[in-house]
Amino acid sequence: MTDGFLDNSLFRNIYCYIAGGSDGCAVRGYDAGFLPSGLEWLAFAITAFVLANIFINGALGGVLALIWGERRILARFQNRVGPNRWGPMGSLTSVADAIKTMFKEDIVPDQADRFLFNLAPVIMVVPVLLVFAVIPVGIGTVVADINVGLLFVIAVTSASGLAIAMAAWSSSNRIAIFSGLRAVALLVSYEIPMALSLVGVLMITGTLSMSGTIAAQDIPFIIVQPLGFLVFFLASLAEMSRTPFDLTEAESELAAGHLNDYSSMKFGVLFLAEWAATIAGAAIITTVFLSGWRGFEPIPSHLWFAGKVVAVLFVIIWIRATWPRLRIDQVLNLAWKGLFELTMINLIVTAILTAAMSDLEADGSMFSRGELLIMAAVNWIVFFPSVYLIGKLLAAKPYNKDGSEDLPDYPVATEQDAALEGAAD
């Protein structure tokens, strides 16, 4: 086992517990494990299996916690109590919901394509879970730190568009197909600004790997790349279909969009995929823009990471409690006319700044802390006017046709109404 792999502390602890006799472990002071030497490959497979289970079940547990937390927090925002029956402060409510969902009657519509209908939930949830494989949740605590981590995340999440199309098409329900088409159109529209907003970050870090991205953040990139952060945050809200971009399955207005005909555990799995996507999105935002697990001692790195993720999730819930839902035309205009241009501005400004500061520093890094601060200052100076101008560009037309600013009195009484009233008398 090479040293590079054993630097992953979580991996090493499990692996060396099983196969301590391996040379890499012995050097690091581990006692002999219970597997004899020569079976290192088995130890490796067991370790990988255990790691995968820890991360996936952690994500599922996180989903249950998030559903409970969101319901409690939303209730606070609306001056309610929220779920409070099961467990302390209602914390077991989502567990009860999960069990209830599992034992509900499963209905497959007659005209549904059974194969695709049953396959869609699985295709939906697997890419979301895969995201957790490349995110470092603490110092040396990652399942697989691959060289192309950031692009891997964007690539696997783009597969969920196909899953939505499958779910919608296979139920053969016109409502499901219409909302599925809208959902996929929204998803693909926001994927472009989401991917392009990371280009500025890549120019500064010079790597696609997640650990490299964290290592480059002497100053969190939310400060250095405000435009990139704004676009990425909004686009990932749309990708995980959260308010204000949740029009495709607006819970309080539509049935459930493309999930219309799903019931029982299939619905549960689709629901799970959505909430896991929220956690994954928060984790990616934390890693790329909030410097991941980095913080100061003595608080351990895992707690830093968890704290930042919870903070991002709180902001997402806050937005849900505060902002109204957008219409489909507003949403698509924002993606193609607003966010796309903001990413282009960000890209060109960052490219010029990077080219101007491309000399090597004394310590061998590309940018010193001072250079990052200069970059941050320029980016913030660009940030406000460009957001203002894009806002002006996208601003809704005044309500009145004649262009006057003052809104009509509500309810609007027309001459016709007056005539009708007169007739009633």
Add this chain to the structure above:
Amino acid sequence: MNDAFTASGIVSAAFWLTSLLTIAAAIMVVTLHDIFKAAVFLALSFVGVAVIFFLLNAEFVGVVQILVYVGAVSILIAFSIMMISDVSHGSQPNRGRYVAVTVSALVLAAIAVVAYNTNWTLNSSLEDPNAIAGLTGQFLEEEYASGDGRIVDLYAGDTTTAPSEWALQRAQTGVLADSTPTIGGLLVREFVLPFETIGLVIVASLIGGLALMRGRRNEPEARGGG
């Protein structure tokens, strides 16, 4: 220790399994009558191709295969299936299928001949200087020289001559570079003309799509439509 992963056993087993999966999925694509299912199996075979790229150390190309083909092209295909009427009855037998079979067989034969005649050099016996430089990241011109993560600028003028000593050493010990920056450098240097041409192709596809949409605008609005 006896390293099972560099021993080609597991890697080649993975290669054969993936190829089998890819080919099986591709056969499903052409035999299934329901074209939406065929599109899903096409996506599966794209995933198989991506895994083969990963096995060839081409991480970036593999991820791009997933991003562009599984994420984008499959959705384009799914959308176009939804545009076509009467898909649920299955696709009709194609009249030109014998021609299609002949052409596909010829293309397959050509690819097989090229693949057979190509000299698939192993990393440990590389001789082409450009290949060594590309694989080991000599084009990167910088390297973590000391173990403490400091980057040392190794760029000293000419990069296209014979591979440097450390590049040869790395090639022979099988240390390969992260391919993404290499591709980035090549795009702006050697392949700058194809790079700009792709821009033109993108513009052409945008305009082509617009022309299609123009043609549709005069037709009566399709039933429904969100």
Add this chain to the structure above:
Amino acid sequence: MIQDYFRSYAVLIIFVAVAVVVPIGMLGISYMASLVKVRPQRSTRIKRAPYEGGMRPLGDKPRRFNFRYYYYALLFVAFDVETVLLYPWAVRHGVLSRQFGWAALGAVLVFLFVVTVGYLYAWRKKALEWQ
């Protein structure tokens, strides 16, 4: 290290396997529950009709959909390719401009200019508008 490269992806493949098995297992448990009669399974024709908000379903499956969705997918593919080309360049940008100065940036700016012309053309023709 090449060993580490394959090890990373071996871990990732095992992760994929677990990620596939977990949701299938959840669906499987739910299915088992119906076998032992814990989960009700009293299906009727009305239940199995397509759900249209509680109304009696009207007509059959819609045949054709509006073309504008297709154009969004097409735009997506085009700009996805652009993104994919920008990523490796962006990773390399700092070193390239150290070596070649502003010329390296110029090559990409030309590319961006060409794509932006296409984008502005689409905007001008109101293709980005939801109609």
